[in-house]
Amino acid sequence: xAEVAVLNMQGKEVGRQQLSDAVFGIEPxxxxxxxxxxxxxxxxxxxxxxxxxxxxxxxxGRKPWRQKGTGRARQGSTRAPQWTHGGVVFAPKPRDYRYAxxxxxxxxxxxxALSSKVQDGEMIVIDKIALEGFxxxxxxxxxxAVGSEKKALIVLDSVDEKVIKSAGNIPGVKTAQVNTLNVxxxxxxxxxxxxxxxxxxxxxxxx
Numbered sequence: 001x002a003e004v005a006v007l008n009m010q011g012k013e014v015g016r017q018q019l020s021d022a023v024f025g026i027e028p029x030x031x032x033x034x035x036x037x038x039x040x041x042x043x044x045x046x047x048x049x050x051x052x053x054x055x056x057x058x059x060x061g062r063k064p065w066r067q068k069g070t071g072r073a074r075q076g077s078t079r080a081p082q083w084t085h086g087g088v089v090f091a092p093k094p095r096d097y098r099y100a101x102x103x104x105x106x107x108x109x110x111x112x113a114l115s116s117k118v119q120d121g122e123m124i125v126i127d128k129i130a131l132e133g134f135x136x137x138x139x140x141x142x143x144x145a146v147g148s149e150k151k152a153l154i155v156l157d158s159v160d161e162k163v164i165k166s167a168g169n170i171p172g173v174k175t176a177q178v179n180t181l182n183v184x185x186x187x188x189x190x191x192x193x194x195x196x197x198x199x200x201x202x203x204x205x206x207x
Contacts, residue, residue, distance in 0.1 A: 001025070002118055006125045006196055009138075011145030017125045017196060019118060020203045028112040028119070035101065036109035036183040045097040054079050054087030111206055113183045117192040124148065124193045131162040136169040143173070146193065153189035155181065157197030178202055 002025050006015040019025065054060070060079030067074055081089045101109075117123040124146050131138050143152055151172040156163060164175045174185055178201040186192060194202070 004118070004123060004125050006127050007146055008127050009129060009142045009145065011142075011147070014127050017199060019199070020207055023111050023203050023206045024114050024118045024123075026111050026115045028116040029108055030112075032105055032109045033112050033116075033183055033187065036106065036113075037187065039099065039101050040182055040184040042097045042099060047095045047097050049092045050094055051088040051091035053091045054081060056091075057085070057087045059085075107206060109183050110181070110186075113186040114192075114202070114206075117186065122190065122192055124191055125196055125199060126193060127196050129154070129156070129160070129163050129195060131160075131166060134162055134165050136166045139163065139166045139173070140170055143170070143191075143193075146191070148191035148193060150190040151188065152191045152193055153185050155192070155194040155198045155202075157195050157201055178205060 001021055002019040004017050004019060005013045006017045008014050054077065057079040060077040062078075064075045064078055065072065075083075077083075077086075079086045081087055114123075126142075126146070129139075129142070139154075143149070152174070154163070154167055154173065154175045156175060156177055159177060167173045167175050174189070176182075176185060178198055181202075
């Protein structure tokens with residue numbers, strides 16, 4: 001069973017946290033994580049792109065010139081795709097890009113992402129994050145103390161508006177709760193910072 005240090009907001013070690021091998025100690029499955037990331041990005045697409053086909057472009061009702069005898073290629077409409085101001089061939093239309101993955105695949109991808117962070121030494125456990133007010137500088141100081149200078153994902157055990165809004169002002173820093181975690185954000189973070197209470201909840205959900 002893996003074990004990591006528990007730090008406070010000042011970066012000092014205040015204890016040890018044992019991690020479940022069933023959640024944080026499996027062999028990461030890279031193809032499954034790749035599938036989950038592609039699924040997440042596809043589901044984020046708005047699918048609102050649109051262009052006009054030749055039948056939807058205004059104009060083009062009159063044949064440009066007669067069919068034969070001019071020496072030019074036959075043309076039926078000035079709104080055909082080869083014409084300037086013509087329609088678009090196979091024009092994109094609004095559509096839904098969403099698709100679903102099996103529950104077992106999603107769970108395996110999540111456990112693989114969590115395990116990869118532990119194996120790479122990028123998981124940091126914080127005993128608690130307590131702010132007196134909406135202070136971005138306190139979150140920035142905590143991140144610096146625990147050695148997170150770049151992109152970070154802070155996982156809370158409950159919704160804390162002070163932490164969420166304070167961290168939201170820092171570029172590259174995201175916050176999440178256990179029920180909103182996703183593989184894309186975990187893999188995209190240089191440091192995976194988890195409140196100690198959230199570790200227990202993650203293990204309850206994915207063990």
